[in-house]
Amino acid sequence: MAYSDCFNDLIREFSELPQVDAILLAGSRGAERADPDSDYDVYVYLNRALPVEQRKAITDRHCQMMELNNQFWETEDDGVLNDGVEIELIYRGLEWLEGELSRVVELHQVGVGYTTCFWANLLDSKILFDRTGKATELQSRFNVPYPPLLKQAIVDKCFPLMKAQIPAYYHQLKKALKREDRISVNHRIAEMLAAYFDMLFAVNEIPHPGEKRMLSLLLAKGNKFPVGLQDDLQQLLEGAATGGEELLAVVERMTIALQTLLEQEGLK
Template sequence: MTYSDCFNALIADLSELPQIDAILLAGSRGADRADPSSDYDVYVYLNAAVDVETRKTITDRHCKYMELNNQFWETEDDGVLNDGVEVELIYRGLDWIEGELSRVVEQCQAGVGYTTCFWANLLDSKILFDRDGKAEELQKRFTVPYPAALKQAIVSKCFPLMKAQIPAYYHQLEKALKRGDKVSVNHRTAEMFAAYFDMLFAVNEIPHPGEKRMVALAGQGNHLPEQWEHDIDLLLSQAGSMDMGLLDTLGNLTERLAEVLRAQNLI
C-alpha cells in the first residue's frame, strides 16, 4: 500500500530520532481495511522518552493541527496532517508490548473483554521502520496458532458473567431496568458485549480486532451462534427503550452462544 507524501515525510523524520526503535502502522490502514474516514494509527516504539518539544518540532512540519501529549489512555500526539488526514502517534516501549503479549499468548491469561487486542494490533500492523529488527522478531514470535489454553481461559472467565453467577450482567441489567437507570443499562450492556465478543472471537480463533466493526469481523468465523446478529440488534434496541424484554433476549443470546461453546467442549 502507498501512503501520502505528507505521511511518509512525518515517518522519515521520526525515524531519525535515536530514541525510536520501531514505527508500526496499525488500525484499518495497517490491516488494509481503510475507508475514506480512516485515520493513521501509528505506534511509535521507544527505548527512551522523546520530549514534547522535539515531537512538536517534527509534527509542526507535517501537521496543520496537533494535540501534543494527550494522556487519556496512552501517551499520544493526535492531530491532522497537512493533507487533511487525521493521525494518531501512540508511544510505547517494545519491552512493554512484549510483556503484554507474553502474558496473553504464551501464559494464556484472560481478561473480561478485549483479551487479545494487543495481539491483533501487532499481527495486523505494517512495519514502517525497524532499527534493529526487533519489531519483526516480535511479529514472528507471536505469529502462532491461537492457543487452546487461551481460548479456554477466555471462556472460563467470561461465560459465567453472562447469566450464571451473582455478578453476571443479566442480573445487573435486571436491577438497572427495574430502577429505570438508563445510564446503568447502557453501561452494563456495553460491558456484556465486551465479554460476549471476547468469547466469540476466541472460539473462532480470531485475535480480537478491537472496538470497531466487531460484527462484520466476527462474522468471518466458522463457529457462530444461531440468530446472533438478530439477537444483538434486538438487544440494543431494547436497551435504548428500557424494554424488560431485553432479559429474554440476553437469555437467548447466552444460550445460543452456549450451544457453540458446548460443541467445542469449552463449557
C-alpha cells in the same frame, strides 16, 4: 500501499531520532481495510523518553493541527496531516509490548473483554521502521496459531458473567431495569458485549480486532456463531434504547445460544 508525501516525511523524521526503535502502522490502514474515514494509527516504540518539544518540531512541519501529549489512554499526539487525514501517534516501548503479548498468548492470562487486542494489533501492523529488528522478531514470535488454552481461559473467565454468577450482567441489568436506571442499563450492555465478543473471537480463533467493526469482522473472518446472532444483537441494541423488560429475554436467549455453541466446540 502508497502513502502521502507528508505521511512518509513525518515517518522518516521520527525514524531518524535515536530514541525511536520502531514505527508500526496499525488499525485499518495497517490491515489494508481502510475506508474514506480511516485515520493513521501509528505506534512509535521508544527506548527512552521523547520530549514533547522534539515531537512538536516534527508534527508542526507535517500536520495542520495537533493535540500534543494527550494522556487519556496512552501517551498520544492526535491531529490532522497536511493532506487532511487524521493521525494518531501513540508512544510505547517494545519491552512493554513483549510483556503484554507473552502474558496473554503464552501464559494465557486473560481479562473480561478485548483480551487479545494487542496481539491483533501487532499481527495486523505494517512495520515502517525497525532499527534493531526487534519489532520484526516479535511479529514472527507471536505469529502462531490461537492457543487452545487461551481460548478456554477466555471462555472460563467470561461466560459465567453472562448469567450464571451473582455479578453476572443479566442480574445487573435486572436491577437497573427495576430502578429505571437507563445509564446503568447501557453500561451493563456495553460491558456484556465486550465479554460476549471476547468469547466469539476466541471460539473462532481470531485475535480480537478492537472496538471498531467487531460484528462485520467477525462475520467476515469467522465461521462459528451462536444461532440468531445478528437478530439477537439487533434486538439487544433496540432494547437498550427503550429500556424495556424484553432486554432480559434477549440476554437469556443469547446466553443459551452461546452455551450451545461452546458445548459443540468442547469448551463447556
